[in-house]
Amino acid sequence: MCARYTLTRSEKQLLEAYNVKFPEFEPNYNLAPTQNGLVITADEPDIAQKMHFGLVPYWSADTKLNFSTLNARSEGAGMKKTYAPLLVHHKTCLVLADGFYEWDKKSGESIPYRFTLKDREVFAFAGLWSEWKSKFNDDVYRSFTIMTTVANETVGKVHDPKFRMPVILDRSSEKLWLNRHFSVPALLSLCQPYPDDLMNVYQVSKDVNTAAVKSIPNNKQEFILPLNSQ
Template sequence: MCYHIALTSPAEALEDRFQAQFPDGVEPPVYHHVSAFAHPEVPVITGDQPQAIQLFRWGLIPGWVKNEDQASDLARMTLNARGDSMFEKPSFKQAAARRRCLILVDGFYEWMHQGGKKYPFFIQVQQQKPFALGGLWETWTDRETGEVVNTCSVVTLDANPLMARIHNTKERMPFVLPHEVERQWIREDLTRPDVEHLMRPVDDGYLRVHTVSPLVSQQARKNTNVPEVHEDYTYAELAEWQ
């Protein structure tokens, strides 16, 4: 699954990498580590505004949701959308068909379970530059206040061999989009077979991984939004990963 990301690239770097622009006066958030369960705003690019980088709340809320309580409950369950079932799930099926997006990140975190312990890893692309996760998006209007909320969810797939070794309990991974198919993913005219054809895990060699400090696992007690959270950290018992 994918519940923890990093994004520290400035606006200029994101705009140059994705050939899209933030609105005037809008800057990307700085996340050395942030959890999806905090429902942070994340930068996205959608098919209906492909030249704009917008900030959407993580945790998808479909337009048919009736009230704020229902929206809050559902958003906790829609942080990720399984690629193999998103066309059937009521929360995701409309977005899967027409509202797909790029979610811009610098990396994501995942944990390996071994010997009764959990070891955190940080995953980037080999170039160590911003990249896109495949996502879904929706717009929800609070019927009581009139507030319009744009939200998103990260699509997940069966893990490639590298990520299956790391995320060795669920063997899942976020849908990392290769550069050459990013803009295809957000096209609004794709059929379901077209979309499903795109949803393939990247090869192991596309990714760069390293173990990081136990700090990232202590978000309930410590501030984990600090640079050292994604620095290399050595575990003697994981020598093969050093």
């Protein structure tokens, strides 16, 4: 699964990776549920947009986040009330990132590790997005979920081989994920574990474990540094 990730690169680096129009966006070293991430949608592939991490379905009574919608299991998404309509109507998106965290809990402690890619500084998770509109005023809430698949060996070692990992798309698959003519089965076939030999992993400080302190996001540059290098 993926409940925390990072997007720390400069606007110049983001533009080099994705030639789209970007909004103002501050680096986030600990991007947590309900916070804004950057996504590129199939509907508007020429711009990156801010949306809230953690999908709120359009039919929800309010914007209270159900934490089970942070991630969508790719194997069953096409049969779920929450995700199937989004796939059918091509509400697909690229969730921009440069790393993500997972926790090793085998010892009883939550020991965080950060995963990055060897072949790209900035990459994209496969995502789905939704737009919620209030029945009582003009409020609109756009949000997204990150697709998951079975863990590769690199991610599985941190937790266990049955663990999940986010779907990381290669460059050719990114274009296909946003292809509005792709069938649902074809889209879901793109949700594969990323190659082990293209991933890096290292332990980081447990200070990253806390998403917020007194409702203020816990977001510090040193979180992404290897343990003991701060």
